[in-house]
Amino acid sequence: MENYNYNNVWKEGIFDGKVCLITGGSGTICRQQAAALMKLGCSVSIIGRDQKQVDEVVKLLGKIGNKNAKVIGLGGCDVRSIDSMVSVAGKTVEKLGKIDYVICGAAGNFMSDFNHMSANAFKTVVDIDLLGSFNTVKACYPQLIKNKGSVIFVSATLHYYGVPFQSHVGAAKAGIDALSNALAVEFGPIGVRCNCIAPGPIGGTEGFNKLVPNKENFESKIPLQRVGRTSDIANATVFLFSDAAEWITGTVMIVDGGFWHMGNFNTYDAYPNVLRNKLLEKPKL
Numbered sequence: 001m002e003n004y005n006y007n008n009v010w011k012e013g014i015f016d017g018k019v020c021l022i023t024g025g026s027g028t029i030c031r032q033q034a035a036a037l038m039k040l041g042c043s044v045s046i047i048g049r050d051q052k053q054v055d056e057v058v059k060l061l062g063k064i065g066n067k068n069a070k071v072i073g074l075g076g077c078d079v080r081s082i083d084s085m086v087s088v089a090g091k092t093v094e095k096l097g098k099i100d101y102v103i104c105g106a107a108g109n110f111m112s113d114f115n116h117m118s119a120n121a122f123k124t125v126v127d128i129d130l131l132g133s134f135n136t137v138k139a140c141y142p143q144l145i146k147n148k149g150s151v152i153f154v155s156a157t158l159h160y161y162g163v164p165f166q167s168h169v170g171a172a173k174a175g176i177d178a179l180s181n182a183l184a185v186e187f188g189p190i191g192v193r194c195n196c197i198a199p200g201p202i203g204g205t206e207g208f209n210k211l212v213p214n215k216e217n218f219e220s221k222i223p224l225q226r227v228g229r230t231s232d233i234a235n236a237t238v239f240l241f242s243d244a245a246e247w248i249t250g251t252v253m254i255v256d257g258g259f260w261h262m263g264n265f266n267t268y269d270a271y272p273n274v275l276r277n278k279l280l281e282k283p284k285l
């Protein structure tokens with residue numbers, strides 16, 4: 001985990017007394033969002049399936065050293081189950097008192113061309129990313145109304161153009177953007193904000209390693225000439241939850257160094273020859 005250097009930008013204590021529930025909080029990006037929020041006073045509830053991984057991240061976050069910010073870890077939770085989400089939302093309120101902020105960050109990803117992706121594999125990703133985001137907001141909704149809360153969905157830029165081997169993720173993330181926009185409009189009058197963060201390629205993540213196998217010269221293809229850091233996403237998170245964003249809802253904040261404007265995903269050595277061969281193999285259902 002990077003050392004989150006907020007001192008030059010953010011003011012200590014801006015989230016004192018706040019509580020954030022984070023699905024995918026045990027993952028690489030969302031743990032950094034948790035770290036930033038904790039540094040600034042927010043208590044966090046880390047949600048994931050693997051209890052061991054959740055425990056490890058809770059231990060790391062426990063070293064942040066802000067006495068105003070607590071951390072709890074709730075493993076064994078699958079975002080695809082509404083009952084599971086209702087249970088962890090309840091436990092979060094029981095242990096931390098309330099929920100003000102929600103980050104829907106849990107996601108599944110693997111590389112697959114259409115021909116090799118079973119209907120079940122496609123459904124799994126849509127269920128974790130899209131239905132899981134819906135379930136998360138659903139479970140936290142009473143708390144969001146009560147505390148005039150704020151939601152951040154973690155999306156992507158993959159659906160802005162056609163990215164090979166990522167049709168499942170692109171479809172799921174497009175759904176998340178649509179869900180966020182609709183909820184922003186529905187929830188605005190009751191004082192609840194909804195926004196998306198769309199990360200570009202974030203170094204050190206499993207997704208980045210899978211999507212960009214050939215890293216040579218990759219950074220030069222990004223307008224701002226470097227890959228993303230988890231702290232870039234943490235900074236966007238702090239801004240969107242803070243009072244500085246009190247009139248911002250229904251936006252997708254793209255945090256990608258300008259990469260998606262390049263207009264193509266020119267890093268795929270596998271395109272088109274490997275892909276063409278895969279698409280012409282015996283179809284998988």
Ligand SMILES: NC(=O)c1ccc[n+]([C@@H]2O[C@H](COP(=O)([O-])OP(=O)(O)OC[C@H]3O[C@@H](n4cnc5c(N)ncnc54)[C@H](OP(=O)(O)O)[C@@H]3O)[C@@H](O)[C@H]2O)c1
Pocket residue numbers: 023024025026027028029030047048049050051053077078079080104105106107108128154155156157198199200201202203205206207208
């Ligand atoms: N990495 C990138 O460059 C990149 C780029 C664009 C967008 N994003 C988005 O950023 C977010 C975080 O990405 P990351 O790279 O940090 O991912 P990651 O390290 O793979 O973390 C994924 C997290 O989601 C949890 N999760 C997966 N399936 C779940 C389920 N069914 N129920 C509950 N939790 C589940 C995982 O924990 P368990 O497995 O223990 O459940 C883990 O905590 C994702 O939404 C991803 O799509 C990432």
